[in-house]
Amino acid sequence: MTANKWLRLTDCGGKPRSGELKAVDGALASYQADQLSARLTALRETLEQWKRSQGSGEEWKSSAWNQQPQEGKPVEMLDAWIAKKERILQDDKRGAIPALQAAAKTVYDAYQSLMPDAYRSALETTFVAPPDNVYCYKRYETKADWEDHLRKKATASGHDIKGSDVISASTPTLTWGLDRVDDEIVRVSHNIKAYDAPGNRRIEFHDYSNHHTLTHEMLHWVCHEQFRLDSMKQQFGEDFEYVQEGFTEWLARNALNEWTTGGYWRIMDYVIEAVKSGHPSAEALKRAYFEGQGVTAAGQDMVRYIKQERIARAQKINQDEIDDCLRLMRRYTRLRDPSTAGDDFVRRMKAVFQGVSDAERRRQLGNTSPWLAALP
Ligand SMILES: [Zn+2]
Numbered sequence: 426m427t428a429n430k431w432l433r434l435t436d437c438g439g440k441p442r443s444g445e446l447k448a449v450d451g452a453l454a455s456y457q458a459d460q461l462s463a464r465l466t467a468l469r470e471t472l473e474q475w476k477r478s479q480g481s482g483e484e485w486k487s488s489a490w491n492q493q494p495q496e497g498k499p500v501e502m503l504d505a506w507i508a509k510k511e512r513i514l515q516d517d518k519r520g521a522i523p524a525l526q527a528a529a530k531t532v533y534d535a536y537q538s539l540m541p542d543a544y545r546s547a548l549e550t551t552f553v554a555p556p557d558n559v560y561c562y563k564r565y566e567t568k569a570d571w572e573d574h575l576r577k578k579a580t581a582s583g584h585d586i587k588g589s590d591v592i593s594a595s596t597p598t599l600t601w602g603l604d605r606v607d608d609e610i611v612r613v614s615h616n617i618k619a620y621d622a623p624g625n626r627r628i629e630f631h632d633y634s635n636h637h638t639l640t641h642e643m644l645h646w647v648c649h650e651q652f653r654l655d656s657m658k659q660q661f662g663e664d665f666e667y668v669q670e671g672f673t674e675w676l677a678r679n680a681l682n683e684w685t686t687g688g689y690w691r692i693m694d695y696v697i698e699a700v701k702s703g704h705p706s707a708e709a710l711k712r713a714y715f716e717g718q719g720v721t722a723a724g725q726d727m728v729r730y731i732k733q734e735r736i737a738r739a740q741k742i743n744q745d746e747i748d749d750c751l752r753l754m755r756r757y758t759r760l761r762d763p764s765t766a767g768d769d770f771v772r773r774m775k776a777v778f779q780g781v782s783d784a785e786r787r788r789q790l791g792n793t794s795p796w797l798a799a800l801p
Pocket residue numbers: 641645670673
């Protein structure tokens with residue numbers, strides 16, 4: 426429906442147009458000029474206002490403006506036209522689905538043979554096949570929505586999350602302990618598919634989550650419930666991250682064959698090395714993750730290996746010297762960049778980091794430090 430066609434169809438032989446009707450004319454022209462969703466919403470609102478100006482019920486249908494002997498009922502035509510646009514907008518919002526499908530496909534192709542039937546078919550019907558119902562995920566379309574969501578969550582749990590932390594905060598996959606008393610309400614309000622794993626889990630993500638991140642989350646979504654239960658803080662204390670996140674990220678990188686990028690870079694160097702050395706073996710890790718078998722043993726194997734490895738590495742580098750340099754950098758901004766740090770400090774840094782691996786440098790200096798490129 427163009428603005429011109431609308432004016433032609435509703436031309437009642439020079440009958441003056443009311444303010445409400447002119448508002449519809451304007452909103453339609455405005456939407457035609459630039460098809461922004463906010464303008465479609467505005468058009469819908471002006472049309473509803475005009476309808477109300479004709480009476481509280483369906484009186485608008487019999488109004489003179491809705492009669493056009495040759496071409497039908499103009500207002501109903503516009504109404505249907507807007508409704509169709511609104512549906513398309515809804516479908517656009519489902520752009521999240523292809524992204525999740527792609528991640529599910531990656532996980533499915535790499536690991537489906539290891540998954541128990543219930544998990545494999547849940548992955549298939551929820552994410553791999555085009556879903557009819559929007560289940561088990563919550564997408565936040567804009568950065569502002571996402572930040573707002575995280576802030577509310579943080580406030581509810583007594584944390585104080587600030588600006589940049591909010592944006593870099595990860596994309597979580599949550600498991601819902603469903604209270605059978607009002608389980609239906611919980612299920613519906615949180616778009617949860619089932620009472621049991623994995624259908625009682627939900628991926629929360631924003632449009633800045635990339636394929637790697639979504640693959641990682643999809644793995645959390647489909648991990649065996651026994652793995653989830655056995656890899657928590659209660660079993661592993663502060664080391665639980667090596668198991669819960671380390672196993673997940675290892676499987677994501679393995680599926681994508683991307684070993685140097687992805688999340689949890691602080692621990693992944695150790696995790697990858699541990700698996701390479703067979704602590705645990707890749708097979709044991711997968712069995713723990715997808716079948717829930719031997720989680721404690723595999724996790725302990727990894728934690729033990731990494732702790733030894735950390736001690737061995739710490740002995741090879743002079744941590745006191747590094748700490749001293751880092752302390753100076755915190756105090757003097759110019760020292761953070763080799764181009765402004767001055768010859769003496771550059772010499773000192775070169776000496777301190779001599780023989781220290783790239784991964785260790787990244788860990789010590791941070792992934793974005795300009796020193797990484799400057800040190801030999
Ligand atoms: Zn994770």
